[in-house]
Amino acid sequence: MTLSLWLSLLGASTLISFTPGAGAINTMTNSLNSGFRRSLWGIMGQQAALLIHVMVVAAGVGLLVSRSPMAFTLIRYAGAAYLVYLGVRLILAKAQGADDIAVQGRESAVAMFRRxxxxxxxxxxxxxxxxxxxxxxxxxxAPALPQYLIFIGTIIVVDIVVMWLFFAASAKSFSRFTATERGQRILNLCFGTLFIFVAALLIFIH
Known part of the structure; x- marks a missing residue:
């Protein structure tokens, strides 16, 4: 991959990562609920999914999915349903006092990665x-493997930097709300609604 082509990839990846979506909402939610540092586990889970997407496309399966209306629709509805589930669960979540948080502890790294x-x-x-x-x-x-490694490596590194140092860090400005149960309920409502809104976009915008 030439330097000019890589710089184009770098710029495009940066713009894409800054586009708000479910990943950004998930990252900010993790940062608020589990802390800035531990939110990295959720970000790594998102990168694992990106890696799988690129592998699927490289294997040619992506072409089959994009040309199969039924397969595309099924995956689209499954994704939307999962986002709605996350949103509703967040909206209905019980606000925790400081003592409750100390007793129950924060969400595990595995759970954040999986989500x-x-x-x-x-x-x-x-x-x-x-x-x-x-x-x-x-x-x-040109040889495919080195190109794909540079391609996915650039996308993942850029997305980690943007998600962690921008979206997760931005969530810290809301940290004062998490100190009170009322503030927690407001934030849960806001972020839960955002999850559902993204799900609606996934369903109704083609």
Missing amino acids: GLWVNLLNPKAIVFFLAFTPQFIRLD
Whole structure:
């Protein structure tokens, strides 16, 4: 991959990562509920999903999914349903006092990783996006493996930096709300509603 092509990939990846979506909402929620540092576990789960998406596209399965209305629709509804589930669970979550948080502890790293994985994995538009995006940076007359490694490595590093140092860090400005039960309920309502809103976009915008 030439330097000019890589710089184009870097710029495109940065813009894409800054686009608000379910991953950004999930990252901010983790940062608020479990802390800035531990929110990285959810981000890593999201990156694992991106890696799977690129592997699927590289294997040609993405083309099959994009050309199969039934397969695309099933995955789309599954992804939307999962986001609605996360949103409703957040809205109905009981606000915790400081003593409750100390007793119950914060969410486990495995749980955050798993949720991050499913948030990004159950998004069929990501497969279609990578199907259209990937060929722009892969040359057929050059060895494929090094190109794919640079491609996915750039996307993952950029997304980690943006998610952690921008979205997770931005959530710290809301930290004063988490100190009170009323503030927690307001934030849970806001972020839960955002999850449901993203799910609605996934269903109604084609």
